[in-house]
Amino acid sequence: MVRTILYTFKDEEKTLSFSYEKHRNIHEAVAEAEGIDISEYLKMEQQIEAISDTKTVRNYRDNHFKKLGFGRITLQQKENLGVGKRKS
Numbered sequence: 001m002v003r004t005i006l007y008t009f010k011d012e013e014k015t016l017s018f019s020y021e022k023h024r025n026i027h028e029a030v031a032e033a034e035g036i037d038i039s040e041y042l043k044m045e046q047q048i049e050a051i052s053d054t055k056t057v058r059n060y061r062d063n064h065f066k067k068l069g070f071g072r073i074t075l076q077q078k079e080n081l082g083v084g085k086r087k088s
Contacts, residue, residue, distance in 0.1 A: 003078075008071030009034055018075070027065060030073055 005016040005026050016033050023029040031038045041064055048057050065073065 004076040005029060005073065006076050007073040010069045011071070015076075026073055026075060027061060030070065031065075031068070036068055 001019070003018045005018045007014055007016065007026075007030050009030070014033075016029060018026055018029050023032070028038065028042075045057060045061065048060055
């Protein structure tokens, strides 16, 4: 299922279509969309995951992406429709 990412890059609000079939997470997707190579970051993230808890990994990720110029990075909330209320 395709979702929409809402993010800020260098103080500019942007949106991006996202699918887990193409990217592991939303951070990889926005970096690719902005043409940023994060291969070295991903290696370090794996090393931190091996020895630390998820909070440490999250802090490292958030700080790294702030340095790259990203602000908010989040998935747009799903619209919950009742039974029989699907969009056409």
